[in-house]
Amino acid sequence: MNATEQLQYEASTRMRYAVIAFIAALLLVGQQLIQLSGPHTSVDELTLDLITAHKRFPIDLIGAIVNAFGLVALIAMLAWLHRLARARSQDIREWVRWLVIAGGTLSALMAIAYAIVIAIKANQFVASGNQGYPRANALTSGGLIAALPLVAQLGSLVLAGGFIWTSLNGLRVGLLTKPLGYTGVAAGALVLFPLGAFVSFIQGFWLVGLSVLFAGRWMNGTPPAWETGTAVPWPSSAQARGGGRAAPPPRQRRTRRAELEAQAARGNAKGRGKAPEPAPASAGSAAGGGDAARNRASTPKRKRKRRS
Numbered sequence: 001m002n003a004t005e006q007l008q009y010e011a012s013t014r015m016r017y018a019v020i021a022f023i024a025a026l027l028l029v030g031q032q033l034i035q036l037s038g039p040h041t042s043v044d045e046l047t048l049d050l051i052t053a054h055k056r057f058p059i060d061l062i063g064a065i066v067n068a069f070g071l072v073a074l075i076a077m078l079a080w081l082h083r084l085a086r087a088r089s090q091d092i093r094e095w096v097r098w099l100v101i102a103g104g105t106l107s108a109l110m111a112i113a114y115a116i117v118i119a120i121k122a123n124q125f126v127a128s129g130n131q132g133y134p135r136a137n138a139l140t141s142g143g144l145i146a147a148l149p150l151v152a153q154l155g156s157l158v159l160a161g162g163f164i165w166t167s168l169n170g171l172r173v174g175l176l177t178k179p180l181g182y183t184g185v186a187a188g189a190l191v192l193f194p195l196g197a198f199v200s201f202i203q204g205f206w207l208v209g210l211s212v213l214f215a216g217r218w219m220n221g222t223p224p225a226w227e228t229g230t231a232v233p234w235p236s237s238a239q240a241r242g243g244g245r246a247a248p249p250p251r252q253r254r255t256r257r258a259e260l261e262a263q264a265a266r267g268n269a270k271g272r273g274k275a276p277e278p279a280p281a282s283a284g285s286a287a288g289g290g291d292a293a294r295n296r297a298s299t300p301k302r303k304r305k306r307r308s
Contacts, residue, residue: 003229006087010226013080018214021077025207027070032200034063046136047125054122064115068108071159074203075104077210078166081175085166088173088231096169099162106155114148121145156191163188174225174232177218180209 001009038059041052053060078100086092121139128135167184170176176184187206190199216222225232 001087006084007227007229010084010229014214014216017077017080018211020073021207021214022211024070024073024077025204025211027066027073028200028207029204031063031067031070032197034059034066036197046140047131047133050122050125050136050139051131053118054126057119057122060115061112061119064111067111071104071108074207075100077207078104078162081170081210082166085169085173085175088175088225088229089169092169092173096162096165099158100166101162103155103157103159103162107152107159110148110152110155114152117144117148160188160191163191172231172233174223174234176210177213177220177223178234180206180213183209 038056039052041048079097082092082097082100086094125131125136125139164185167176167181167188170184171178171181183202183206187199187203190202193199212218213222216226223232
């Protein structure tokens with residue numbers, strides 16, 4: 001696919017993925033708001049956790065489903081952005097897209113599966129006559145309860161890697177502005193850290209920014225890479241200060257300075273060894289007047305005698 005065909009494809013799909021990015025932002029932020037609602041326990045104790053999970057059963061399951069749909073929208077958007085970046089640079093590897101797909105799918109499925117399993121265990125605990133710690137520990141010490149969080153963490157790790165690489169690749173080819181590129185890297189890294197609502201709001205902010213960019217409504221105009229269909233990397237800070245040209249390394253600058261000083265020294269030496277030329281006479285002056293003026297100028301003046 002050449003640059004013209006690539007631009008035609010992007011023009012036909014940009015608005016669609018702008019909507020997908022916006023929907024992903026709403027879903028990811030919405031699932032966090034759902035998780036914040038409902039009853040919560042202020043004490044980290046296993047029996048209270050199971051009782052609270054039983055009360056929150058529909059809320060947690062709905063939140064997990066909303067999160068899964070948000071991750072599906074995120075996967076679609078990141079895969080599309082990766083395709084656009086790879087069309088502009090063949091140095092970008094295809095496996096980055098598969099990181100996004102595999103990591104997002106694992107995270108979505110494990111969240112739903114864990115919510116269902118915990119709901120079942122919590123219901124068994126509350127329905128039984130014995131609600132002590134031994135019973136709670138027996139219900140939650142199975143291999144499935146231990147394996148699901150580990151698989152979910154693996155999915156988060158893989159998704160974070162694809163998230164970060166896709167954001168960096170979009171920045172390198174000029175599809176993403178620097179603020180959006182660096183925010184995407186931060187949002188990808190925060191996938192691994194359970195910082196509560198902070199993570200979802202950062203991701204939502206980034207996705208809304210992408211939606212505005214994809215729709216062609218970015219505040220400073222669309223980056224040039226969207227118009228050319230080829231990679232247009234952003235200049236570095238040194239190139240921006242030098243008008244688009246990178247500053248020479250320090251060793252070259254010292255060599256150039258030494259050459260300029262040597263040329264200046266040779267010019268001064270040549271000027272001192274050459275006698276100054278007499279100023280030419282003006283064309284309007286008479287020949288005799290010029291000779292007389294030269295004689296008067298060359299004759300020493302007599303000192304006046306001081307009168308006492």
